[in-house]
Amino acid sequence: MEFSSLLYLFCLIASSTAHSITQSCGQNKNNIQKRSYEFISQFHETKLLIISLDGFHYQYLYRFQNELTFLKNSIAGHGVFAENGMLSTFPTQTFPCHWTMATGLYHESHGIVGNYFYDPYMNETYMMGSNKTKEEHWYSGEPVWSAAVRQGKRVGVIAWLGSDVDFKLQGRRNPTRVMPFDPKHKLGEKLTTAYNWMFGKEALDAVMVYHNNPDKAGHESGAASREVRDVLKEIDSDLRAFFQRLTLKNEQKAINVVIVSDHGMTNITHPHTFMSDHGLDIDKHAIFADGGGTILKIFPRDLSSEFELITHLTHISNVTASFILYRKSDIPSRWHFQRNARIPALVLVANEGHLIYKNRNWSEDISGEHGYDNNLESMKAFFTAVGPSFKSHQVMTKSFPQVSLFPLFCHLLNVTAPPNNGSLAVFEPFLRREHQDEKYDWKEHNARDALAAQKARSSGDSVSLSLLPMTFMVLVFLILVIF
Ligand SMILES: [Zn+2]
Secondary structure, three states, rough: HHHHHHHHHHHHHHHHHHHHHHHHHHHHHHHHHHHHHHHHHHHHEEEEEEEEEOOOOOOHHOOOOOOOHEEEEEEEEEEEEEOEEEOOOOOOOHHHHHHHHHHOHHHHOOOOOOOEEEEOOOOEEEEOOOOHHHHHHHHOOOHHHHHHHHHOOOEEEEEOOOOHHHOHHHHOOOOOOOOOOOOOHHHHHHHHHHHHHOOOOOOOOOOEEEOOOOOHHHHOOOOOOOHHHHHHHHHHHHHHHHHHHHHHHHHHEEEEEEEEEEOOOOOOOOEEEEHHHOOHHHHHHHEEOEEEOOOEEEOOOHHHHHHHHHHHHHHHHHHHEEEEEEEEHHOHHHHHHOOOOOOOOOOEOOOOOOOOOHHHHHHOOOOOEOOOOOOOOHHEEEEEOOOOOOOOEEEEEOOEEEHHHHHHHHHOOOOOOOOOOOHHHHOOOHHHOOOOOOOOOOOOOOOOHHHHHHHHHHHHHHHHHHHHHHHHHHHHHHHHHHH
């Protein structure tokens, strides 16, 4: 070993034990500083994969732990996991919640106030499954891919709401690459595409992936059904394959993976309520009323129609105990669901396990549903994240609002977040600071391994500490011998 190397080692050890000695190690302090800058530049090149699993209730991770071994042990157990779920935005429906995750705005601010709604100024309706969802003017807020592309990043979007909209207004930008929604696409295919976009020639900085399950299975067969279990097993296998592919070239050190859902799922436990069965023809009193489900939104024709509707609906609510009727001014402020012309004068919100329809034409034969009050345990969404920007083995014990995902995504992409309703503060305790040169090494393991590794690390720390004075003395001895 050369003398300069010995001296460097000496200074490194001495600097951690005695402040007075560090003053003589200026040259080597510069070296340390340089290494730290290199780490920061590596940090900024980290890629980001966001996966949204529609209708993944956060408790699925416990309920189906035998099917979700990889997600539970190697992702959630190794990175950051919200053990009490994420507070979805109200109404807990797919389109509004996905636009919230993309923009960081509440539904009243981004304007997608449901999967199906009416705009009284345009006299038009927006409906999931129609071409209306491809028209830019319905959408307020800047999606994360637009903010990133505008700031020089390259982002791919797979099947996420808004990916097939041509954004031009207010300086908004389109994704670098798009794979449109196709219900036949498996999660594995989407993850393969995401991998190729990020680690192939195009070298995209980030990809957002939407997947329509376990929501579909939850609707068809119920929240805790065998069908949900089978779908989750397949999802777990696709995630495992993706991470195994990353490890082949050690790419897991260069990517943050965030897995979320839009809302939870609950079983339908009561007979449907049809307003027409109680002698109320809502359409007769309304300019527009959607069909219903977990939410029924009514624009009354005029004030006298509104009073008539209130009288009838209050009676039906008392008889059936299946919903709560809100006048717009009485909607709870915690829902942030009031200040938008697309939110009508009367909003009916079904109680958990109920479905409410204006008439029998709108009835749906489903076993599970969402859209209810976001405070319900059953409506809470899923969150976990792993990668070099996150601390390891972290549990978030408090539910946090879904709007906060947006500032997190912008932070991970190293772009300035446009105005939004979220706050990065909820994630700060779980994020690594850029100057912390912590080693991140993802590997497949189970919970017992993780515990053993933790114990080994802590005992290793104590060993290295106890060896420190001895190492110091040996080095001093070596230097004395050389001279
Ligand atoms: Zn959904």
